[in-house]
Amino acid sequence: MSMVERIEFVKGPAGFMLANGEPSGFYNVVTKKPSGITKGEASFSLGSFETYRTTLDLDGKLSKDGKLLYRLNVMGQLKGSHRDFEYNNRYSIVPVLKYQIDNKSSLTLEYTHQFSEMSVIGSNYAFSNNGYADLPRNFTTAEPNLDPTIIHDQSVLGIFEHFFNEKWKLTAQMAYFNYDQVGQSIWPWGISSVDNRSMQRGISVWDALGLNRTGQIFLNGTAQTGGITHNLLGGIDMSKKDYFADFNQGAALGDSTFNIYNPVYGTVPVAEIPTWDRSRSVRERGVNYNSSYSSFYVQDEIKFFQDKLRLTLAGRYTTLKDINPYSGSTDDGKFTPRAGVSYSINKQSSAYFVYDQAFVANPGSDWQGKSFDPITGNNLELGFKKNWMGGRWNSTIAAYRITKNNVLTTDVDHPNPITGQLVYSRQTGQQQVEGVEVDIKGELLPHLDLILNYAYTDAKVTKDSDESVVGNQVPGATKHIQNGWLSYNLPKSALKGLKFSLGYQYQAGRSSWYIFDNSESSLPNYFRLDGGVSYQSGAFGVTVNVNNLLDKYLYSGSPYGEMYYWQTEAGRNARMTVNYRF
Template sequence: MMKFSTFPVFKKIFLLTVLLLSIGRVSNATEILSAIKGKVLTSDGQPAAYVTVQIKNTNHGTLTDQNGEFVFKKIKAGHYTLQVSLVGYETTEKEIDVETDKITAISIQLTASQNQMKEIIVVGGKNKYMVNGPSSSLRIQSPLVEIPQNIQVVTKDVLNDQQIYDIMEGVTRNISGAQRIGHWDIYARINARGSQLTAFRNGMNVQISPWSPLSEDMSMVDRIEFVKGPAGFMMSNGEPAGIYNVVTKKPTGIDQKEVTISLGSFETYRSTLDLDGKLSKNGKLLYRLNLMGELRGSHRDYEFNNRYSIAPVLKYLIDDKSSLTVEYTHQYMEMNVIGSNYAFSKRKYGDLPINFTTAEPNLAPTKINDKSVLVIFEHQFNSQWKFTAQGAYFNYNQVGQSMWPSGFTTSNDSLLQRGINNWDALGINKTGQMFLNGKVTTGSINHSILAGVDMKHSDYYADWNQWSELGDTTFNIYKPTYGNIAVPQWDRSKDIRERGVQYTYGYNAVYVQDELGFFNNALRLTLAGRYTVNKYVNPYEGSYTDNKVTPRLGLSYSVDKNTSLYFIYDQAFLQNPGRDYLGNDFKPLTGDNLELGFKKNWLNDKWNSTVSLYQITKNNVLTTDNEHPNPANGQYTYSKQTGQQEIKGVEVDVRGDVVNNLGVVINYAYTDAKISKDSDPKFVGNKVPGTSKHIQNTWLTYKISKGALNGLRFSAGYQYQVGRIAGLVYDKSENALPDYFRLDGGIGYSTNKLSLNLTVNNVLNKYLFTGAPSGGLYYWQAEPGRNVRMSVGYKF
């Protein structure tokens, strides 16, 4: 059910993008045989690999290959200006005359050294499913093939081809072992290697509570980086499974604009606008502006998800060594009552229609405002040393309500008593970071040094203490009837800071890492350590602080420039809130990670592969204390710190163009996650909840590049999960979920300016869901059946 009247800002954005699209003109140029072929070199004469080359005032762009070479095909005869962009330095331009039916050769030499080439912003160019280096927000400057850790990158081209609107959708299909665990439609819970991945944005920890952050819309996203294993040495303390880092779009200094209109099943209407360029004639002030507006219904009645986002970015090039970037993000969401997307049954999973809901048509929506400000200062002292300081402020404001039943009647497994409560929340997150990257040489040993400080303080205020029954027990889940029923009114007369429960969490840390290179950097030894102080406060469990030094030892050997073997040992460290029955604080959760891996770039960097074997041991896991019931209610609500989990696995990732014009993302993960210690022996040996024994994903895109069908592409992919374990449950008799198989496909067409895309999700129209048992009943969240998305994009 749509609510257009409450969404005036979206209407303005939608009309603006439609207007911009309507004034564009599409040219149908005839085929031209002229071409431009060239090579880009650094100032010391080395090939400049993976650099963006743009034909000025056009939409022609490409990337140099590993040898610094590039080519533009089918170019009209005429006079052009080639532009090579290097952030923090003057843009390099080269004039060129192209003659009819001739290949024009050119060489361009940059004024930057090979080390400074890592600051190149990648834009334009052909469809790319792989990258060779991490973003600067990961703080490390080595090529991915040399880093002793499994880091996988989902590019914006993959996101566009799969028509992914937000991070809760099909992002996980592109990463080995990653899976979405059932939750509400406000935040992304992504699990891998036996636990939840911590959410980051531009290198900042953006988690304020277990129900955050608000899921990012992909319109403002350039890439998503998945860092497997503990990442405390470079990011922050967190789960030993790893993190995902959403990298937002930044100014490139190249004038380019794009508008996209999308339509889809369930009354989905979406529009995005991406503006990029310079605001000053001298090219020192750059900007990027991304706007998005969306109205989306659901396969369930009375459900909707309306959103808009505004994401302006300014970058000022202070001089040839320093820059200042300021980014503001405002995401707004208006959606149905939280929790209405769950189905409930005492019999089994999936015994209700796919469109089942417990919602009512007259329930007030939940409204969320998510705002953030990010400031980044960068200074390049010279070609060897760089300093970065960045700070961010996040403000999450939610006003709404949540549904959860009190249970079925004792005599009838069809009659459900629905329940509803208010859920208002305010989350404030402050993060600050400073770090230094440098390179020095002592004798024959090269040193790549990273050192920095990392600080975070989060306050989360939550009011969910007002509860009421919704309707009565005559709600028959097998024969539901809906209508205007009495809705409780919540008392919001006091500010959320007064009536809400306050949780405070923060940490301060310092870290240092040295990557020592031997034998002309063929063998690299990484030594690192981080000292972290955690602080946690809440009124139920009191306050406490923990501190720990977490080491990191890595070894990477390059068999050749495209192939490496690596070993890594590192540790995780994070808070463990709560107290035992004696009122004692719990020790922090720690995790040890051992990992072996193989990486290779194939066929002149057209595609790459990573194979990793790992073992994670999580210590001090909390388990239920069955020996000491809580005197307040007589139930076993105390926890006991005797738990341990062991997670072992194998992961394989392949991405890139395995043959000409065929882009692939193929991955597989085997995960053996077991409880190795528990206060109750019967749980030892059980599977860790929220895992799957086997996950295999494939996505293929073939693009025709010649002839009358030039620009036409076909895509197909599937997700397959076997041995799924339900979330938040340990009982062997109840935690199994059926195997999961989803098939998707699409067709598209693109020219230099125009792009068309049609995607069909869940082609086989299967009943797909995630869920778990709880309190004698089963609950699950069903995905939509077969559905379609269509989009048209125009660059101007």
């Protein structure tokens, strides 16, 4: 996150403006770019679980005329966990150059290198035959002498912008991503049904290489036809993804006497820990999945009656190609329209309605090597926005219905024959999600701000090859999510710059991951309270955040064959950060 400027959440069916996405919306990660202002910031953090972190952000000019700008972000972190033998040590280096070619054109180049050395994958899950939350928060299936998983994640982003005039602009952006993982995964082969405590752990290789190329060229601008204004957008969006993975070498780790209720670690000698054949590259020994798409899109936002009424008409034609090592290649194409209307009732209120369709690839294959059909779907959304009390409060309420076809779910009947893990998916019929979302933000009292959000989500399986699950809540869905955040800034005084924050999240009606039958596998209600204190005085600042203030045992999970498995959150934990701007 050290290189991230902000994250933009766009609700509703707007995803195709930026990429080929699902109808529920998207989030856009905006990384830090050169600002043309010479400045910098350094931060140092200490926290629970032996967390040490430092960041440096430099921003400035490389040429006297100000045409060549730079931004450099570096981060280093050593971090443990509330689980034994779990760690995630990272560093990142992100240099960015921007060249202002002339007063109309600019070129930006960004390189990102992220490194991670982390504990064996899968050790962050707890397992039991007897139900959820049956083991302490720090339980792990790992051993202290297991090799780490090493990840190098690199990307290059190029952005060219050209303004033809004040109304029209051309943008071309292309990126290349290279994800290289060398590691292993730990997963139980089972727990004895005799004593419900003796586990046989399994371990397998998990090496992966992901190569993604993506590019967009689009033109946007404004035109007038009589008294009507047109905001036009059109372009090409393309992407190609290759994924090579080797998870097909596995063996037992230790013997079947590992007692989940009284685990003893350090008893598996290094000589007995399995090793993997890496004499060939992962390209040669791994399974290769390849998918790509090409899209052409155009959108016109038409403004009437002095911009009070806005009509949006848009369309996108997408071709998908999937190359499967088992079933060959498939090609699909589809036109997806979009229409929306919004109306400004007055300066404080507006209403909108929007309709969108989606067409998204479903990469991969089932346990028989059969390719999946693309996801298709649509979204209907109706909303109302209003500012209150002279703009001190604003609110949004939206109701929506999302329908998705050809959805993938975990195939629990066909685990990997070598590792025992559930790595295959199956394609079901249809899921429908209906809901209401409410967002309110404003000033309760002078210097006391409040943010409230509520989401009601009725997510159901409406069609499935297994008729017994029709009508069930979609796995992983939560019916009620409500959260709030209070912030108090001290007014002008000797302690100006001191801020207190307190926030919570409440969830009810939680279904389990991947599998849900509307009964015993449901998850309990969830409540988490977090808080923070910060002080900023000129260039110096300090922040203390405390998570899970009530020290609750919080988790999410799912049934897994005859077992249950879940992942715990940390108990009460804190982090202190000191930052200095220069």
